[in-house]
Amino acid sequence: MADPEPLIGIDLGTTNSIVATVQDGQPVVIKNRTGQALTPSVIAVSKNGKRLVGGIAKRQAITNPQETVYAAKRLIGRKFSSHEVQDALRSLPYEVVPGQHDDLRIRMGGKDMSVPEISAMILQELKADAEAHFGRPVSKAVVTVPAYFNDAQRQATKDAGRIAGLDVLRIINEPTAAALAYGFSRTVNGRVAVLDLGGGTFDVSVLEINQGVFDVVGTGGDTYLGGEDWDNRIIEWLVFGFAKEHGIDLRKDRMALQRLKDAAEKAKVELSSVKETQLNLPFISTPPGGGAALHLQAALSREKLDDLTADLAERVVGITTEVLGEAGVRASELKEVILVGGMSRMPKIVEAVRGYFRREPCKGVHPDEVVALGAAVQAHALVAQEGELLLLDVTPQSLGVAIAGGYVRRIIPKNTTVPTSATEVFATSKDFQRLVKIMVLQGEHELAHQNELLGEFVLTGLREAPRGQVEIEVTFDINAEGIVSVSARDRETGLRQSITVTASSGLTEEELKRIMDEQRGYLMAARISEELKVKRMELDSLARDVMDALTRARLLPGGGGLPADAVPRAEQVLEHARQVRAGEDVGALGRACELLTGCLTQLKGPSRSGMGR
Structure with missing residues (x-):
């Protein structure tokens, strides 16, 4: 009986991504092809048009800032006009442009690409790592998202999986995934809180x-x-100081901005283990009127960083307080507090969590x-024939519809266990109306326009009647x-209209199919390019060996006993190899x-036996 297809779990991160599986009953991280656990969530297009993913993309970011994309996860599923995107535009070295439906596109390699396309490139890299690990194809995965991702962001993440050639079996919330790993193979009973502060998002x-x-x-x-917000505060501090001293705004220089980004991230990491660090960026700029190059040098202490980011740490505590209050749980009732994410290493965050919960956060997880x-x-549990793991997750935000007056009627409140279903009956609000528009909203605000519009559809064919006499079941x-x-149904006639909500700023099915075809074409071309590279290297190595063997044969008396046609034939084969090498035919190279x-065998055989006599 054939082994079942391997299943993987993926944490598609803001700064780094990671893939894992369950082997011999234990969850294990799959190392990438460079032997590392983490794959930087960075995509780039090189000067020659080649796509770069992960560490190789990150290493060239400073010299190629406009064609290097990072932190795409913070943009996925968002509208271009949103304040988060407009705020990000001030500090991103790459270009973000509006799409046709207020979605956003990232301009890279002379092409406007959707964020799911960018994310799919990272997923493809992780998929390739998993396939290298297992030695066979992998097509099924569970992917995590921040708990507070709305429907648009979840849909966009699933789209990224489809583009990458992955069947996303399930999307689960990141802190929930952390709890699953924490509770796996442990006897844990009771309430726990998981605080996940990563590169771009915070969840409780x-x-x-x-x-x-x-x-x-x-x-x-x-x-x-x-x-990313801690990095940006350091960047702002450096930019302000440099502008004060030299009157130059470094944010207007894309390469300088990327260097600042790199230096800020390194300084933040260093300050988790030291009290002070030095930032030294030589030749960061030149005066507008010419003159000697300007350098940026600054000393940043942990105390100063804590001061620059004090409000960010307060937001962490404030959100935690709000979530516990909504859950009706007191901090003292928790059996364990689990702090995860790269930012959990920051001393100020550990101190804030310790102070709030009055206990040391759990350090038993990576x-x-x-x-x-x-x-x-979770991926293993979905297909395992044994085991009793059951996950009951919740919807992170309330769902409802717009009603007369510009307000929202909530139908499913936040923190409702999913899967779930709820129905509510509405009446027409105008005399003799023949149709109703159903606007599906997600969020907590009472006013409709302050919430996220997930989608809308129209139920037509209603009976003409005074307002309030026709009832619609949603x-x-x-x-x-x-x-x-x-879905919406006219209770009188049974007429029904429904939608599976797709993000109003997301990709259409036609766009998805086009992008998937393009990705398959790119991957096929990349595979052929790699095969060409490998075959050319093999051909070059064999050609050198044949030339060395020819040289030795010519030095031996009587050609070392070679057949008369051996040398001319080898020269013909070498010339043929030179011609073939310039082509693009993998078969011809082979x-x-x-x-x-064959030439090498003929050239080496007699000469070796002759030398041995």
């Missing part, structure tokens, strides 16, 4: 764990609070790896991944390698 989830059942009782967060490991546990369904479906191998 409270879970009740009992005999393998992981029941999320409350969740919340901020999808625009993370390590802050970078635990989310991916939890996703792998039903919301949310699956285990948090994906929303909405045949040339076979001919060279």
Whole structure:
């Protein structure tokens, strides 16, 4: 019986991504092809048009800032006009432009690309790492997202998976995944809080764990609070100081901005283990009127960084307080507080969490790896024939519809366990109206326009009647991944209209298919390019060996006993190999390698036996 196809769990991060699986009953991290656990979430297009992913993309970011994309996760599923995107435009060295439906596109390699396309490139890299690990194809995965991701962001993440050639079996919340990894193979019963502060997002989830059942009782967060914000505060501090001294705004120079970004991130990391660090950026700029190059030198202390980011740490505590309050849980009732994410290493964050909960946060999990490991546990549980792990997650934000007066009627409140379904009956608001528009909203604000519009559809064919006499039944369904479906039915006639909500700023099915075709074409071309590279290297090596063998044969008396046609034939094969090498035919290169191998065998055989006599 064939082994089942391997399943993987993926943490698609803002700064780094990681892939894991379950082997021999234990979740393990899959190392990438450079032997590292973490793959930088960086994509670039090189000067010659080649796509770069991960570490190789990050290393060239300073010299190629406009064609290097990072932190795409913070942009996924967002509208171009949103204040988060407009705020990000001030500090991003790459170009972000509006799409046709207020979605956003990233200009890279002379092409406007959607954020799911960018994210898919990272997922493809992780998929390739997993396939190298298993030695066979991998097509199924569980992918994690921040708990406070709305439906648009979840849909966009699923789209990224499809583009990457992955069947995303389930999307689960990052703090929930961390709890799964924490509780795996442990006897854990009671309530735990998971605080996940990563490179771009912050999430809090409270879970009740009992005999393998992981029941999320409350969740919340901020999808625009993370390590990137600490980096940006350092960048702003450096920019302000340089402008004060030299009158030059470094943010207007893309290369300088990328260097500042790199230096800020390194300084932040260093200040988790030292009290002070030096930032030294020589030749960062030149005066407008010419003259000697200007250098940036600054000393940044941990105390100064804490002062620059004090409000960010306060937001972490404030969100935590809000989530516990909504869940009806007191800090003293928690059995464990689990702090994960790269930013959990920052002393100020540890201090803030310790001060709030009046206890030391759990250090029994790897802050970078635990989310991916939890996703792998969930993937394994979805297909395992044994085990009793059950995950009961919640919807992070309320769902409802717009009603007369510009208000929202909530149908499913936040922190409702999913999957779930709820129905509410509405009446027409105008005399003799023949249709109603259903606007599906997500968020907590009472005013409709202050919430996220997930989608809209129209129910037509209503009976003409005075207002209030025609009743419309609206039903919301949310699956285990948090994906929303909405239907509306005229209770009198039975007429029905429904949609599976797709993000109003997301990709259409036609766009998805086009992008998937393009990605398949690119991957096929990349595979052929790699095969050409390998075959050319093999041909070059064989050609050198044949030339060396020819040289030795010519030095031996009588040609070392070679057949009379051996040398001319070898010269002909070498000339043929030179011609073939310039082409793009992998098969021809392979045949040339076979001919060279034959020549080499003929040239080496007699000369070796002759030398031995």
